[in-house]
Amino acid sequence: MEKGLLILFIVFIGVGIVHYISMKAIKISEEKKSIFRKVFYYFYGLVFFAQGIVNMIEKGEFVIISLLMSLIGVTVLILNFLGKIETKAKEE
Numbered sequence: 001m002e003k004g005l006l007i008l009f010i011v012f013i014g015v016g017i018v019h020y021i022s023m024k025a026i027k028i029s030e031e032k033k034s035i036f037r038k039v040f041y042y043f044y045g046l047v048f049f050a051q052g053i054v055n056m057i058e059k060g061e062f063v064i065i066s067l068l069m070s071l072i073g074v075t076v077l078i079l080n081f082l083g084k085i086e087t088k089a090k091e092e
Contacts, residue, residue, distance in 0.1 A: 034086065041080040049073025 025033070052069030056062065079085050 037086070038080060041076060041085050045073045045076030045080060047073070048076065 025036070028036075049070050050073070052066045052071075052073060055066040055069065059066070076085070
């Protein structure tokens with residue numbers, strides 16, 4: 001029972017932190033948001049690529065899901081580098 005409550009409180013604190021950060025992120029300029037998105041997609045692609053490679057090394061064999069994860073990670077990194085993932089701000 002105590003472990004369950006501890007996990008519940010940790011999740012609530014995590015969600016609260018994410019909510020606080022997202023509320024602060026709304027107020028920053030569009031240029032900074034673009035930079036944060038670019039950094040996020042580099043991190044996302046790198047983590048996805050690394051996770052696929054680590055899964056293959058852990059299992060010691062060729063696994064199609066791990067290969068797909070690695071390919072998706074590389075694709076995200078390349079598309080981000082080429083500027084194809086950028087979101088355009090809506091003009092009001």
